[in-house]
Amino acid sequence: MSILVTGGAGYIGSHTVAELLAHGEEVVVVDNLGTGHAASVLGAPFYEADIRDHDRIVHILREHAVDTVVHFAANSLVGESVKNPLKYYENNVAATARLLGAMLDANVKRIVFSSTAAVYGEPERTPIREDDATVPTNPYGETKLAIERMFHWCREAYGLSSISLRYFNAAGAHPTLPIGEHHNPETHLIPIILQAALGQRPEVSIFGDDYPTVDGTCVRDYIHVMDLASAHRLAVERLRRLEKSGETAAEAFNLGNGEGFSVKQVIDVAREVTGCAIPAVVGPRRAGDPAVLVASSDKAREVLGWRPERADLREIVDSAWRWHRSHPHGYER
Numbered sequence: 001m002s003i004l005v006t007g008g009a010g011y012i013g014s015h016t017v018a019e020l021l022a023h024g025e026e027v028v029v030v031d032n033l034g035t036g037h038a039a040s041v042l043g044a045p046f047y048e049a050d051i052r053d054h055d056r057i058v059h060i061l062r063e064h065a066v067d068t069v070v071h072f073a074a075n076s077l078v079g080e081s082v083k084n085p086l087k088y089y090e091n092n093v094a095a096t097a098r099l100l101g102a103m104l105d106a107n108v109k110r111i112v113f114s115s116t117a118a119v120y121g122e123p124e125r126t127p128i129r130e131d132d133a134t135v136p137t138n139p140y141g142e143t144k145l146a147i148e149r150m151f152h153w154c155r156e157a158y159g160l161s162s163i164s165l166r167y168f169n170a171a172g173a174h175p176t177l178p179i180g181e182h183h184n185p186e187t188h189l190i191p192i193i194l195q196a197a198l199g200q201r202p203e204v205s206i207f208g209d210d211y212p213t214v215d216g217t218c219v220r221d222y223i224h225v226m227d228l229a230s231a232h233r234l235a236v237e238r239l240r241r242l243e244k245s246g247e248t249a250a251e252a253f254n255l256g257n258g259e260g261f262s263v264k265q266v267i268d269v270a271r272e273v274t275g276c277a278i279p280a281v282v283g284p285r286r287a288g289d290p291a292v293l294v295a296s297s298d299k300a301r302e303v304l305g306w307r308p309e310r311a312d313l314r315e316i317v318d319s320a321w322r323w324h325r326s327h328p329h330g331y332e333r
Contacts, residue, residue, distance in 0.1 A: 002026035003236060004108075005053050006099065007072030008044070009036030011072040011181050012114065012170055012228055016070060018177055019045050019229035020236075028064045030057070031073065040179045051099040061101040061106035065224070068236050069103060071096065074144075076221040077187060078118065081140035092143035097150065104158055110243065111151070112235040115164040115252065117221075117293060119145040126260075127221075127296035130166070130252050137288055152250045163235040167255040168221040168295050170228055172316040173323035180323030182330025190222070190317060193267055194324040197276040204278060206263050208285030211292075217309040219260035219292040224310035224319070231255050242308045253304060256295025257311045266313065273317045 003020055007013045008029030013036070020027050027044040030051065038046060045064070049056050051073050060066070074092045081088045103111065118132045118141030136142045151162035171190045181191050195201045209216035231253070242249050261269075264280075271278050280285070284286030300306045310316060 001067040003068050003070060004028050004030060004061060004066045005070045005072065005113070005322065006030050007036060008040050009038055009046070010034060010072055011183070012225055013072035014040035014042075014071070014179050015174055015225045016229040016232045017041060018174060019226065019233050021161050023233055025233075026064070028060065028066065030060060037227055039331045042177060042179065046213055049093075049311060050269070054098055054102050054105075057099065059108050061102065061108050066106070066108055068112065068239060069099070069108060070112045070232055070236065071099065072114040074114070076116075076140060078138045078140045081138050081143070085139035088139045088143045090275060093146050094149070096147050100150070100154060100160065104160070109158065109160050110236075110239040111160065111162045112232055112239065113147065113151065113162060113164040114314060115144045115148060115166045116141060117166050117168045117254070117295065119148065119166060122290055123293060126292050127256075127258055127294045128254065129296045130254055130299055141324055144300035148252060155248050155250040159248055161239050161242060162250050163239060164252040165228075165231055165235060165255055166252055167228055168223060168293060170225050171222045172226065172310065172319040173226040174226065175319060178327070180327060180330075181320065182327070188274070189220075189263065190267060190270070190320050191324065193270045193278060193322055194274070196278050197270065197274040197321070198324060198328055200328070202279065204205050204267060204280045206280055206282045207289060209282045210285075213262055213291055215262050215264045216262035219262045219287055219294065221256035221258070221260050221294045222266070222313060222316055223308060224316050227308040227310055228255060230309075231300060231304065231306050234306050238304055241253065253300040254295040254297050255300055255306070256297050256310055259294060259311070260294040261313050266317070269313050269317050270321070273321050
């Protein structure tokens with residue numbers, strides 16, 4: 001039996017593939033390479049395919065005797081989702097519905113889903129817990145929440161078992177393999193800071209320094225990508241245990257370190273790690289940016305047995321720096 005990873009040529013997907021392989025799993029990867037990179041898929045069969053191609057996905061599921069799907073394939077830019085919501089409903093919600101149809105036709109009834117903290121919208125409290133209100137403030141978060149709700153009804157109708165992992169700010173890179181974070185355009189804070197350290201951009205923009213936080217800048221929960229990868233592996237193991245006991249699930253878990261760092265704190269740590277000045281310029285706030293987003297991961301710790309092993313911000317930034325320094329243009333030659 002094997003695991004199909006959709007979007008496995010993406011940032012978190014490729015690291016999860018590496019994690020699964022390191023723990024003896026047989027893995028097969030599907031990615032349409034819309035934003036992924038074939039060079040990031042190491043050691044697993046790779047198919048350049050779209051999850052909406054029903055017949056091909058059914059064939060791959062059967063050919064590789066897949067018993068569980070780990071689903072990353074999606075569009076994930078918040079700003080783009082606001083400008084083009086139909087693209088996100090098509091590529092995220094409709095495409096996932098097609099994937100689930102192929103899974104059911106191939107008699108595969110377990111899925112681990114890459115969800116997001118964006119399902120919560122403006123947080124009611126900190127740290128955020130799984131039973132807090134889910135009121136997304138953008139189409140990206142809405143589409144992820146819609147997929148979670150789809151899993152609920154598919155459990156009722158078809159016995160599909162699912163775990164949705166709602167994570168916060170992924171960062172860092174694999175400690176030994178040549179894989180890391182490469183987006184175009186880049187929107188994540190740590191790689192933007194490191195691009196400035198490499199001289200690839202003149203400065204880092206800080207959007208507002210008048211928030212009610214330790215230094216006035218937004219606070220976010222950063223989690224090492226390999227800790228995220230281990231959570232996906234543990235979720236697969238939980239679904240397998242539940243099936244053996246005759247149970248199904250439609251569960252959601254937060255993944256975060258439970259500790260937040262401000263934008264200025266991240267920049268300061270990056271300056272220490274890189275030894276570079278890294279110019280930063282303060283500008284006005286961005287609309288819709290909450291002051292603090294920090295997760296409670298108590299449920300994941302208790303139910304999945306998950307423990308972040310790389311929670312130190314310096315270690316996260318250092319691993320990212322090693323990747324960016326050795327791959328200044330990412331996967332591009």
